[in-house]
Amino acid sequence: MAAMTTGSSSRAEANRRRILDVALAELLRDPDASMNHIARAAGVVRRTVYGHFPSREALISTLVDEAVAVLAAAHAGEDQDGGDPAEALARSVLAVWRIADRYRLLVALAQRTVTMQGIRERLTPVRRDTVRLLQRGLDEGTFASPLPAPALAYVHEQIVFALMEAVNDGLLSTREAGRSAAVTALTAAGVPATLATALVAKVSESVSTGEPVETGGTD
Incomplete structure (x- = not known):
C-alpha cells in the first residue's frame, strides 16, 4: 500500500x-x-x-513564485561582498536579465492577476540584497545618490520592470536590453554614463569568457 x-x-x-x-x-x-x-x-x-x-490565477501565481525564486538565486549568485560594488551591481543585473527575459511576458501577464504589489512582496528577498549592495556602494563612495539605499533599490527594481515592458512593447530589442538595464541601473546609482557603459561592456565580455574584470574604480 x-x-x-x-x-x-x-x-x-x-x-x-x-x-x-x-x-x-x-x-x-x-x-x-x-x-x-x-x-x-x-x-x-x-x-x-x-x-x-x-484557477488560472492560481496557476499564474505559482509560475510567478517560481520565476521570482529563480531570479533571486541568480541575483544572489552574482552579489559578492568585498568586491567592487559597481561591478557587482552590473553582474547582478546581467545575470537577472538573462533569466528575466524568459519571464518578461509572464510578468506583464501577472500584473493582470497577481498585481504589482504581490510581485513586489515576492521580490522582498532580492530587494533586501540589493539594498545591502547599494548601501555598500554608497558608503564606499562608488555610488552617489540623494536617495537612501532602500529607496534607490525601488528605483533599481522599477528600471528592470520598465525595460521588460519596453521590450514587450517593441521599443527595445531583447539583444540590447540586458546591457541597457545594467547601464541604466548604474547611472541611476550615480555612476557616470561613460564609465557605466565601459564597465558593463567589460563585465559582459568577462561573463562570456570567464575572465575577471579589472575595473580601475569609478572615480
Missing part, C-alpha cells in the same frame, strides 16, 4: 511539474491561453489541471 501511495504521489508531482512547464511555454506564446488549452498541450484532462490549480 505504501508503494502504491508513493507511486501515486510521484505521478501527481510529475503531472504538476509538466503542467507548470507547459503552462509557462504556452502563456509566453499566447498570454490568453486558457486552462483547456494548457491541459491539451500538457496531455492531461482539464480536471487534472484544476486538481493542482483551482
